[in-house]
Amino acid sequence: MSAVPPRHPPSTRTAVLLAVLAAVTAALGTAVLVRADAGLTVRQITVDGVPMTEVRAGPPNPDVRRPGVVIAHGFAGSARLMRPIADTVARRGAVALVFDFAGHGANPARLGTGMSPPTLAADLDIAVGHLRSQPDVDPTQIMLVGHSMGAGAVTRYAAGHPEIARTVAISLPEAGELPPGRPTDLLLIVGGAEFPGFRRAADDAARRGATVGRRPAVVVPGVEHISVLFAPRTHEEIARWLPSVDGDAPPRPFARLAGAALLVVAFAVGLVPLAALLLGRRAAVTLAPARLPAVTLSPAHSAGRRTAGGSASALRVPVLFGLAVLASGLAAAVAAILPTNRLPLAVGGYVSGFLLVTGILTVGGQRWLPAATRVPEIADEPVGSRTPIRITGAVLALTAYAILAVVLPIHLGLTSALPVGARWWLLPLVMGACLLFLLGVELVAVGRTWRRLLVVAVTVVVLSTSAVVGLAPGFVLLVVPLFAVLLGWHVLWAAVLRRYASPRWLPAVVGAALLGWPIATTLPLT
Numbered sequence: 468m469s470a471v472p473p474r475h476p477p478s479t480r481t482a483v484l485l486a487v488l489a490a491v492t493a494a495l496g497t498a499v500l501v502r503a504d505a506g507l508t509v510r511q512i513t514v515d516g517v518p519m520t521e522v523r524a525g526p527p528n529p530d531v532r533r534p535g536v537v538i539a540h541g542f543a544g545s546a547r548l549m550r551p552i553a554d555t556v557a558r559r560g561a562v563a564l565v566f567d568f569a570g571h572g573a574n575p576a577r578l579g580t581g582m583s584p585p586t587l588a589a590d591l592d593i594a595v596g597h598l599r600s601q602p603d604v605d606p607t608q609i610m611l612v613g614h615s616m617g618a619g620a621v622t623r624y625a626a627g628h629p630e631i632a633r634t635v636a637i638s639l640p641e642a643g644e645l646p647p648g649r650p651t652d653l654l655l656i657v658g659g660a661e662f663p664g665f666r667r668a669a670d671d672a673a674r675r676g677a678t679v680g681r682r683p684a685v686v687v688p689g690v691e692h693i694s695v696l697f698a699p700r701t702h703e704e705i706a707r708w709l710p711s712v713d714g715d716a717p718p719r720p721f722a723r724l725a726g727a728a729l730l731v732v733a734f735a736v737g738l739v740p741l742a743a744l745l746l747g748r749r750a751a752v753t754l755a756p757a758r759l760p761a762v763t764l765s766p767a768h769s770a771g772r773r774t775a776g777g778s779a780s781a782l783r784v785p786v787l788f789g790l791a792v793l794a795s796g797l798a799a800a801v802a803a804i805l806p807t808n809r810l811p812l813a814v815g816g817y818v819s820g821f822l823l824v825t826g827i828l829t830v831g832g833q834r835w836l837p838a839a840t841r842v843p844e845i846a847d848e849p850v851g852s853r854t855p856i857r858i859t860g861a862v863l864a865l866t867a868y869a870i871l872a873v874v875l876p877i878h879l880g881l882t883s884a885l886p887v888g889a890r891w892w893l894l895p896l897v898m899g900a901c902l903l904f905l906l907g908v909e910l911v912a913v914g915r916t917w918r919r920l921l922v923v924a925v926t927v928v929v930l931s932t933s934a935v936v937g938l939a940p941g942f943v944l945l946v947v948p949l950f951a952v953l954l955g956w957h958v959l960w961a962a963v964l965r966r967y968a969s970p971r972w973l974p975a976v977v978g979a980a981l982l983g984w985p986i987a988t989t990l991p992l993t
Contacts, residue, residue, distance in 0.1 A: 482740040489737030496729030500879050503722035507557055514597045517590050518573040520546055521601075522553040522563040524716075529602035534561040534610060534632075534710045537594050541615030541638070542582060542942060543814070543990050545572030545883035548696065551720045552612060555702045558716035561610075561709055564598045566590065567883070568617070570813075570992035575888025577811060578991050587620040595624075595631075608632050608710040614696060615640060622672070625650035632710045637701065638665050638692055642672035654708045655684035658695035662944075665692070692945050697721060727880020734872035738963050741868060745861035746967040790832045790911065791925040798824035799933035807900070812893055814940045815990040818950075819897050821930060821939070822904035829907030829922070861969075862976060869960070869980040873953075877985060884988045898983030905957065905975035905982070914971075916962045923954045946990075953982050 510521045523533075536556045538549045546565035553563035569586050570578030579586055591611075599606040610633040613621035618636035625634040626649035633652040638661060657669045669684035687700045695701055702718035798821050802808075807820035878884040886894055904926075912918035927947060934943035960981065961974035 479743075482743040485736050486740035489733045489740070492729055492736065493733035496726045496733060499726035499729060500723060503554070503719070503726065507554060515593050516574070516576060517566050517593045518546065519564055519566040519594060519597065520550070520553070521598075522550070522557040522565070523603075524557050524560065527601070527603045531603060532605040532608075533603055534608040534712075535598040535601070535604040535606075536561045536563045536610045536612060536709070537591070537598055537621075538563060538565045539587075539591060539594075539611070539613040539617030539621050540565070540568065540571065541613075541617050543571070543946065544614065544617070545989075547572065547878065548882040549612075549614065551697060551718075551723060552702065552705060554722075555706055555718040555720070556612075556709060558718075559706045559709060559712045561712070562598065562601060562604050564594055566594045568620075572883035573885070573887055575992070577889075578813070578993050580993060582616055584620070584623065587616070588624060591620050591624050595628075610634065610708070610710060612637070612705060614638055615692065619644075622650060622653065625653070633708055635705055635708055636669075636672065638695060639668045639672055640665065641668045642675060645672060645675055647675050654704065656695065656701055656704060657684050657686055658690040658692060658698070659686050659688040660691040661695070662692070693948075697724060723880040725880075727876040730876040730879070731872070734868070734876075735959065738868070738872075738960060741865070742963055742967045742969070745857075745864055746964075746969055788921060788925070790829065791922045792929070794828035794832055794907070795821075795825045795926050795929035797828055798822075799929055799938050802933075803938050810893060810896065811889055811993050812897070812987065813991040813993045814942050814946065815893070815897060815986050817939050818930075818943070818986060819900040821933070823900040825926060826900075826903035826905070826907040829904075830910055833907075833910050858970065862973060865964075865973070865977050866980050869977045870984060873956075873981050873984050877989075882989055884985060886988050889992055890988055894984070894987045897987040898979045901983035901986075902975055902979035905978045906972060909961070909971055909975050912961075914965045916958060919958045919961060923951075923958060927951045927954065949985070953985060957981050 506524060508521075508523045508526050512519050512521070536553075538546075538553055538556075540546060540549050546567050549565045553565050557563045567574035568578065568590050569576035569583075574590075576586075595609060595611075598604055599609060607630070609631055611621035611625055611631055612635040613619070614637040618639040619641065621634055622636050622639065622642075622645055625631040626645055629651075631650065633654070634650050635654045635656065637656045638658065639655060641664075653672070655669045655672055657665050666684070666686070673683050685700075685704050687695055687698045690698045690701075697720040699718055699720060702720050706712065706718065801824050802817050802820035805820035805824070807823070808816045810816035810819065812819075874884045908919055908922045911922055927950065930939065930950070931944060931947050933939040934941055934947075957974070957978035960977055964974045964977065
């Protein structure tokens with residue numbers, strides 16, 4: 468059997484240059500994140516168990532009363548996800564307050580099932596009461612801003628509390644509970660690329676309102692359910708809706724995202740020199756030669772062997788595709804009845820079961836493929852200088868590096884990614900399911916990047932389809948883009964590690980951290 472074309476790792480000089488580039492990019496990303504807080508005073512507190520963050524332009528001044536804005540995140544969001552909006556309204560002269568609902572972000576309490584409106588209302592009431600009590604906040608000028616689940620919470624709250632001056636609902640999920648004409652002074656914002664249900668809910672709320680009826684929902688073109696939070700148009704509309712303003716600072720909704728993106732690039736570039744340091748330069752990886760009897764073949768026999776080999780090779784792609792479809796399709800059905808659905812992690816229980824079963828079926832299916840179509844194995848190279856201690860150290864270091872690579876950009880630039888409460892014991896369970904799935908991917912891929920991409924693409928499509936047909940929670944459709952990004956991230960890292968002929972299971976171990984950590988730390992505790 469022929470060898471894979473040689474894949475030469477970078478030279479020592481190139482590895483050093485990449486390490487320097489990674490350090491410079493990380494420093495630049497850190498500077499961008501620090502600059503995002505320039506001119507703002509931030510205070511983090513916990514009131515009655517609810518973690519909160521106050522954001523002001525400058526230090527508190529009790530001699531000057533400002534409007535207060537309470538900002539509520541959506542399902543699987545956090546206070547950190549809403550920080551760009553808080554920064555915008557603070558720079559326009561208001562005091563902003565973001566907080567974590569139960570089961571989200573830094574709040575270890577359980578949300579309960581069905582997004583528990585009473586729990587949401589209780590947490591929102593605590594946040595409003597705290598902000599109204601601040602000496603530099605005008606209690607008659609409180610505005611509420613909410614996104615998705617948070618939009619439903621703030622509109623219900625404002626409908627029952629006429630003392631709320633103004634309300635902003637971004638991506639309101641439904642308006643059926645709102646009484647006619649309530650709440651007044653309601654601004655509705657929806658992304659132009661969101662699912663049609665969000666547009667219908669916004670139009671329904673506009674028809675029900677009194678003041679609202681004179682202004683239809685603002686449709687922000689080209690953005691979907693998450694990116695609507697970072698659209699400049701969204702920030703400008705919210706800033707103009709403030710009860711009063713004394714600032715005109717332009718919004719900078721992408722500041723934290725830009726810093727986080729630079730950190731992602733830095734970690735990706737830094738993986739190459741780190742792998743060179745931990746794994747060392749390796750020779751080309753070759754396919755294991757077939758163990759055939761040492762006989763002399765005639766030209767006719769040789770031609771026949773080549774034809775048969777070509778036919779088997781041609782069959783591998785459709786067989787591989789069929790295996791991936793069958794494994795993930797069965798997993799989508801089985802995951803709906805697995806005990807993982809009892810995990811106190813909304814959506815995450817189903818996703819964990821889906822990945823677990825897909826991995827088991829992929830591994831088993833590869834073993835049961837006909838010999839003519841079975842994907843050939845890669846021959847491991849001699850360990851050489853890689854002692855068990857060195858391999859163990861490399862595994863621990865690369866896994867820790869992967870955790871930092873996923874935690875820091877997400878936590879500093881997007882949403883909360885630090886485990887609290889039950890998330891600590893959920894982490895190993897979710898990462899274990901991801902590990903089995905990725906081991907199956909690696910077994911089928913046999914070191915080939917395009918095969919990893921094939922299995923990943925099939926997995927994403929089947930998971931999305933399972934949500935459409937009702938096997939998976941509907942919210943899966945909203946997180947599939949992030950899920951696909953994380954899987955693509957794993958494919959990139961796996962390709963780098965295999966260039967250094969890492970153990971076949973190492974990309975799966977590292978990938979389990981990249982994929983499992985965000986699932987366990989960002990989805991709500993129930």
